[in-house]
Amino acid sequence: MDYSAAVVKPSLAAAASRQRWALATSLSALLCLSLLVSVGILLLGSSRPFRPLFAVPQQPEAPWERYAKLAEAASLSPSPGGSVHDRHAAAVVAPAATTPGLDEDEKEEDDAISEAPAPAPAPAPAEKEGEEQSCDLFEGRWVRDTAGHYPLYEAAECPFLSDQVTCRRNGRPDSGYKQWRWQPRGCGEGLFGSGGREAALEQCRNRRLVFVGDSLNRNMWESFACLLYTAVPDRSRTLVDDVASGYTIFRAMDYNCSVEFFWSPFLVKLETKQDRTRALKLDQLPATLEQLRGADVLVFNTGHWWTHTGKLRAWDHLERDGKLVEMGGEAAFNMALTTWARWVDHNVDTARTRVFFRSVSPEHKSENWCYNQTSPVTDGTAIVPWFPKSMVSVVERNIRSMRAPVTYLNITRLSELRIDAHPSVYTITREGKPLSMEQRQQPLVYADCSHWCLPGLPDTWNLLLLASLARSPVNVH
Ligand SMILES: *[C@@H]1O[C@H](CO)[C@@H](O)[C@H](O)[C@H]1NC(C)=O
Numbered sequence: 001m002d003y004s005a006a007v008v009k010p011s012l013a014a015a016a017s018r019q020r021w022a023l024a025t026s027l028s029a030l031l032c033l034s035l036l037v038s039v040g041i042l043l044l045g046s047s048r049p050f051r052p053l054f055a056v057p058q059q060p061e062a063p064w065e066r067y068a069k070l071a072e073a074a075s076l077s078p079s080p081g082g083s084v085h086d087r088h089a090a091a092v093v094a095p096a097a098t099t100p101g102l103d104e105d106e107k108e109e110d111d112a113i114s115e116a117p118a119p120a121p122a123p124a125p126a127e128k129e130g131e132e133q134s135c136d137l138f139e140g141r142w143v144r145d146t147a148g149h150y151p152l153y154e155a156a157e158c159p160f161l162s163d164q165v166t167c168r169r170n171g172r173p174d175s176g177y178k179q180w181r182w183q184p185r186g187c188g189e190g191l192f193g194s195g196g197r198e199a200a201l202e203q204c205r206n207r208r209l210v211f212v213g214d215s216l217n218r219n220m221w222e223s224f225a226c227l228l229y230t231a232v233p234d235r236s237r238t239l240v241d242d243v244a245s246g247y248t249i250f251r252a253m254d255y256n257c258s259v260e261f262f263w264s265p266f267l268v269k270l271e272t273k274q275d276r277t278r279a280l281k282l283d284q285l286p287a288t289l290e291q292l293r294g295a296d297v298l299v300f301n302t303g304h305w306w307t308h309t310g311k312l313r314a315w316d317h318l319e320r321d322g323k324l325v326e327m328g329g330e331a332a333f334n335m336a337l338t339t340w341a342r343w344v345d346h347n348v349d350t351a352r353t354r355v356f357f358r359s360v361s362p363e364h365k366s367e368n369w370c371y372n373q374t375s376p377v378t379d380g381t382a383i384v385p386w387f388p389k390s391m392v393s394v395v396e397r398n399i400r401s402m403r404a405p406v407t408y409l410n411i412t413r414l415s416e417l418r419i420d421a422h423p424s425v426y427t428i429t430r431e432g433k434p435l436s437m438e439q440r441q442q443p444l445v446y447a448d449c450s451h452w453c454l455p456g457l458p459d460t461w462n463l464l465l466l467a468s469l470a471r472s473p474v475n476v477h
């Protein structure tokens, strides 16, 4: 398939830039909100299931940066300038000694609890597995659930769902968008019918799953946490910690399971200098990501933030080797993904850790306006992709070039069909309030056609993640 020929339509680009601020503001609102929430939780620390965790593991910054640079030097050394890093070559950094101390905190599971999930219907009947190994999970169609399995949970059941995505609570009148089940072509119903939440619990047992990326991966993390939270027999034995700004953990204690979210919209490091200018360092990962070591499952994404332009662009300049560099957004995107890919190749023990990259989550703007939409698109060809296809191929090319087996969660196409699944005007303002009637009448300004309602589409992304976890790791083909 030839992605390189794709061109962004001028009209699309114009409309996209008109509406970009909505994404940016909602992102910053989300950040502020999570800050507020974390402060609130730290101050109050009251509601029992959501106790604060004060032990924030602080990792020194320098070793990580050297590691990232080292990795880059190793992979890029033939290129001119690579030799700059040679002096680092001897400085092999020992792996971080600790990850947050789950083991010490966990008590032995008592029998009643460890048996609790067993009576539930088995997630994937064994006899189906052979057949299901072969089908492409990401090709298929949306069918209306008539068996009563969807939605997989109710928003009211998950106290930690962010207001931004609880569409019904924000006044969305229709609920049909919650009742669609993904049917991969050539597969049985599998996890998509029932058993998804139990599969989530089982996959998380004695594991640490980490989502890393932008607010769309946070959307996916919230969904995963809800799937788990509503499946555990004793919800009081769970907690949500806003450990630090941009770092949140859900834990199910009886399962020794943790699901974390690291906010890192570019994957590479964005640094605010003393003069307040912001440098996007294309050859370094943020120090906080050092805490990913030892995770059992990593789910990365990046994309949207690279397309922001003008005032919305999050960086003032690009840096490589500590020096200013000038290049287009797409070249920068490629360099950042290369840095990420080399880091994974050199630092992730893929015998222990499954690595996923979630493909771009489509927005529905311009020709494919999400406002007023109440059912999925049936004719996929009617959808005009908003994200430059050339950037999609940058992602795919980088993943293909990796040594580590990375599973590509190719959700772009199936999500493009879900024009009905965005919050649209049933979201919150920068101040965290539901949109007023007046604001709802100005969807061009206020509608959120980027994130997704919960319960909703990200639940399916997670079912796809679970189904992929049950298969052997495969590289992108
Ligand atoms: C708890 O989970 C961690 C991974 O998060 C794992 O390393 C550890 O072995 C588990 N503990 C037990 C008792 O199984």
Ligand SMILES: *[C@@H]1O[C@H](CO)[C@@H](O)[C@H](O)[C@H]1NC(C)=O
Residues within 6 Å of the ligand: 371, 372
């Ligand atoms: C959305 O629906 C409302 C009410 O039916 C209608 O007034 C409005 O024109 C529609 N907007 C668009 C963009 O289709």
Ligand SMILES: *[C@@H]1O[C@H](CO)[C@@H](O)[C@H](O)[C@H]1NC(C)=O
Residues within 6 Å of the ligand: 001, 138, 139, 396, 408, 410, 413, 414, 476, 477
């Ligand atoms: C991702 O899915 C789309 C459509 O389903 C397909 O055209 C594309 O080839 C897939 N990409 C990869 C790398 O598998």
